[in-house]
């Protein structure tokens with residue numbers, strides 16, 4: 001599996017969970033876990049989908065194991081952070097260190113992505129991807 005297809009699949013699963021969480025908050029009129037909902041949607045849906053678009057435009061990077069690891073690390077960090085942030089906002093402050101560890105995991109994944117973006121390697125070059133449309 002390529003990094004982009006893993007990103008898109010996980011992003012869709014995350015947003016379905018995030019939307020269900022939003023509907024649950026709205027229906028119960030209890031917005032206590034709003035920060036967990038916001039992090040799940042923004043890390044799990046928006047950011048992951050953006051990673052997928054970036055990888056899809058760079059076929060060599062997209063097929064690399066490093067990019068797959070970056071997506072997996074980001075996704076694991078997102079799941080742990082969402083659960084920990086929800087627990088904290090429901091009053092379980094013992095989850096504080098888990099939230100801290102998950103934030104380091106997500107930061108590590110973002111540093112990996114920063115490395116892909118900044119390294120001067122042909123593997124990270126965007127493909128021209130020019131689409132020609134025939135004139136009618």
Ligand code: HEM
Pocket residue numbers: 015018019020021022023025026031034037038041042045046
């Ligand atoms: C079925 C879809 C969704 C429902 C029912 C829903 C519901 C909610 C609710 C009830 C809140 C709490 C508002 C408050 O307490 O002030 C909230 C906050 C938030 N939601 Fe959603 N949401 C949905 C989808 C999304 C998506 C797709 C995203 C991001 C792409 C998102 C991002 C946010 C953010 C960032 C906040 C925090 C806003 C703030 O700080 O005031 N939500 N949502």
